[in-house]
Amino acid sequence: AQTVTQSQPEMSVQEAETVTLSCTYDTSENNYYLFWYKQPPSRQMILVIRQEAYKQQNATENRFSVNFQKAAKSFSLKISDSQLGDTAMYFCAFGADSNYQLIWGAGTKLIIKP
Amino acid sequence: GAVVSQHPSWVICKSGTSVKIECRSLDFQATTMFWYRQFPKQSLMLMATSNEGSKATYEQGVEKDKFLINHASLTLSTLTVTSAHPEDSSFYICSASPGGGGQLTDTQYFGPGTRLTVL
Numbered sequence: 001a002q003t004v005t006q007s008q009p010e011m012s013v014q015e016a017e018t019v020t021l022s023c024t025y026d027t028s029e030n031n032y033y034l035f036w037y038k039q040p041p042s043r044q045m046i047l048v049i050r051q052e053a054y055k056q057q058n059a060t061e062n063r064f065s066v067n068f069q070k071a072a073k074s075f076s077l078k079i080s081d082s083q084l085g086d087t088a089m090y091f092c093a094f095g096a097d098s099n100y101q102l103i104w105g106a107g108t109k110l111i112i113k114p
Numbered sequence: 115g116a117v118v119s120q121h122p123s124w125v126i127c128k129s130g131t132s133v134k135i136e137c138r139s140l141d142f143q144a145t146t147m148f149w150y151r152q153f154p155k156q157s158l159m160l161m162a163t164s165n166e167g168s169k170a171t172y173e174q175g176v177e178k179d180k181f182l183i184n185h186a187s188l189t190l191s192t193l194t195v196t197s198a199h200p201e202d203s204s205f206y207i208c209s210a211s212p213g214g215g216g217q218l219t220d221t222q223y224f225g226p227g228t229r230l231t232v233l
Contacts, residue, residue: 033220043152043205045224091157100146100211100220104157 002027004094006105013082014113020067021077021108023092029053032096034068034075039107040088048090051075079110087112115141118210120225127198128233135193135228137208143188145213148222149181152205164191198232205229
């Protein structure tokens, strides 16, 4: 069975700093997908970034980038030049089943301080 | 693109009544939709997976007769909480996947959620 672990329950950084959220997973699948979702206080889940396991290149979306280490089963999210609006819960998720179910981490609460 | 709406955003009902929550994909056809429940400060708990035109697949421990799911079209899924009780009070979130084998087939796009309070 697949598992997703986020070992940091809460983090806080100053505005404009860079922060890295960690995520590890366990699977025996070869083809899978990894996601980072953001849930701000409004509770709307927002897709931040997506990575296909078969791609060696790390995904990037503006200030958001991932460090995908397939052998180590690690998928960390780096937020550069953090902004107050980045304050949210961040969830790491794993998907591989044909019915597209996701396995979710417990989440990391990120607080950006002014 | 990939917008999912959910209605209502919040609802208060009396114990014993039924509540229907709608989930719509606004700009894409959703082969698969998912219903989640989220308790405060916790991650998402998958309740069921529904595919258009077929019966939903419920996760272990989820009562299918209590949480009725209908995925009648490629843009609409509904969750009906029947004979609601205070312990059903929670935040319910739906998501939808485009399917079809495209690049984003597996990506889930989420509705804004529904806060249910049962008195």
